[in-house]
Amino acid sequence: MNWEKLLCEKRQTRSKYPSKKDLRNEFQKDYHRIICSASFRRLQDKTQVFPLDKSDFVRTRLTHSLEVSSFAKSLGQTSFQYLIDKNIDSELTTEIKDNVCSILECAGLLHDIGNPPFGHFGEDSIRNWFEANLTKIEFDGTTLDRYLDEQMKSDLLRFEGNAQALRLLTKLHYLVDENGMHLTYALLNTLIKYPISSCEIDKHSGNIKTKKMGYYLAEKELFEDITSSTGAAGCRYPLTYLLEAADDIAYLTADIEDAVKKGFLSYDQLLEELRSEKYISKCADEDERKNYTNMIDWLETKYQNAKAKKIANPELNAVQNWVISIQGNLLYCASYGFTRNYRSIMEGTFTKDVLSVSRGNALSKALGGIAYEYVFRSKPILKMEISAGNIINFLLDNFIPAAIHYDTEVKLSPMEDRLMCMISENYRQIYTIYSEGKSDKEKLYLRLLLVTDFVCGMTDSYAKRLYQELSGIE
Incomplete structure (x- = not known):
């Protein structure tokens, strides 16, 4: 290249x-x-x-x-x-x-x-819905899992x-x-x-x-x-390697800061987890271990400085200051990983992410592991994800059946007709443009994408409000 x-x-x-x-x-x-x-x-x-x-x-x-x-x-x-x-x-x-x-x-x-709305759980919900329903919904006398081509099915089952x-x-x-x-x-x-x-x-x-x-x-x-x-x-x-590293650094550090701010994770718990051998053992060599332990020292120093300044919440202040420091550290590590492997990246033979081949690898793994344990598996988040899953399932349960026979000789029921009118006119126009001259199978595939387009375009609030309105809650 x-x-x-x-x-x-x-x-x-x-x-x-x-x-x-x-x-x-x-x-x-x-x-x-x-x-x-x-x-x-x-x-x-x-x-x-x-x-x-x-x-x-x-x-x-x-x-x-x-x-x-x-x-x-x-x-x-x-x-x-x-x-x-x-x-x-x-x-x-x-x-x-x-x-x-x-x-x-x-x-x-x-x-x-x-x-889609509701974070990565929204993606999971869409994938899970198609996994559960492609074998149940029929079109032209057969179920969708038999009617659609392999990649059409795979696009839905592996929605991304x-x-x-x-x-x-x-x-x-x-x-x-x-x-x-x-x-x-x-x-x-x-x-x-x-x-x-x-x-x-x-x-x-x-x-x-x-x-x-x-x-x-x-x-x-x-x-x-x-x-x-x-x-x-x-x-x-x-450039995808640098974009991916920037995304990783942003969410790894933000998840920790947000978790401490909302009370999912305390300063003491964070420090204890970072000192755990399960994360320190991931250091590949002495340089990586030194970088990792330096980051722990930085956190403790930030805490002592906050206490010395008599800040009201020294634990939160320490974590927030520490997050800024480790962002700088991981940015340096990502840049090192990119420039060190520049030749193989330009040749198209590099197979890893740039943080994983730097001395920031163990730290990034620790941050991800701590966030997963204290945030993503916590009961409040699980409850909210269940709520979000119910909303996504409700929307797909209603709009997919309505879209199956849209733009076909089969007459839609009054309810199905109303549901299709709810979908953005722009999205329906895009479907009309790109379905012109396509086979019945391709048109059905595009109609299924029309519904996922509609759902993915929703904000959290709109998805929740539409669910409430259509289910009669409001």
């Missing part, structure tokens, strides 16, 4: 009226389109970890995305300046570095744009927010036409974290690119056009 091709400015269509007075580069134009979009604004009502939470402290998808955007841009600046200073790649210039930073800044804003993001950005954002936001291919390829179809997923391959899917069958041709245009066909786009 080379940067002349990787920084592809191609869009699905070009503007008919380009402005000669517009001094922005193509990637800066992407930033403006994102910030001004309704899809981006809706992230303010999609929570990051605590579904249906009323606190104004914890991260929403919007604030998380802003953090990821900042971290990603910082990683681009640090990593590419190092590559330039050390002359590791003679092709690199300051202009390329600036373009890389612009792309990463935009990608951070968009990396969660396709996620990353693939939904590509669909949203290139089709569903129907403001000007059916080509979405008209973003550059370089940006879109950065967002395709897993350059494989749902049928190629292999979580045990040892290669991170096969962990999940990156596109639906409905976007296959577009996916192939994007990856071939950037020269990244068959492998991960290089």
Whole structure:
């Protein structure tokens, strides 16, 4: 791969009226389109970890995305300046570095744009619903699991927010036409974290690119056009590694801070867990162990400083200050992992994430493990997830059967007709455009995606309110 091709400015269509007075580069134009979009604004009502939470402290998808955007841009600046200073790649210039930073800044804003309401549990709920119902729902005299092609079924059974993001950005954002936001291919390829179809997923391959899917069958041709245009066909786009690291650092540190703030985790519990051998033993060598123990020392120092200043809540103050410190530490580690493996990344042969090959690996594993034990498996979160699951199930229970015979010769019942009218007119128009000339099987597949498009576009509050209204609670 080379940067002349990787920084592809191609869009699905070009503007008919380009402005000669517009001094922005193509990637800066992407930033403006994102910030001004309704899809981006809706992230303010999609929570990051605590579904249906009323606190104004914890991260929403919007604030998380802003953090990821900042971290990603910082990683681009640090990593590419190092590559330039050390002359590791003679092709690199300051202009390329600036373009890389612009792309990463935009990608951070968009990396969660396709996620449904209620966090990752929303994704699980959609997958679980199709797992339970594809064998029950019939069309044309047979059940959907027999009627649909293998990848069509797999797209539904392995539903993925990353693939939904590509669909949203290139089709569903129907403001000007059916080509979405008209973003550059370089940006879109950065967002395709897993350059494989749902049928190629292999979580045990040892290669991170096969962990999940990156596109639906409905976007296959577009996916192939994007990856071939950037020269990244068959492998991960290089900037994806930095975007992924920024996301990991943001949520790993934020989950700990939010957990302490909300009382799920105390300062003493955090310190005890960090000192546990189950996490220290994950250090691969002396350098990693030294970095890990230094981080523990930092936490204790922050606490002592807060006590000395007679701060009212020294435990929380210590954790919040510590989180800022470890963010800096992990950003350095991620940059090191990227630059050290730059050659294999550019060759498309690197198979891991950049944090895992740095001395920040053990710390990141510890943060993730602690958050899982004290937050994600806590009773309050489990109760809220059950509530969220019930909402998703209710919506799919009602809208999927209504969509089965939509746009067919079969007459919908009055209730089914009303339900289909509830779906965004823009989404229904996109279905009409892209289903034209397709077979009955392809149209059915697109109608099923129409419903998941509708659900994924909902905010937490809207999904909850619609559930209450349609079930007669309000």
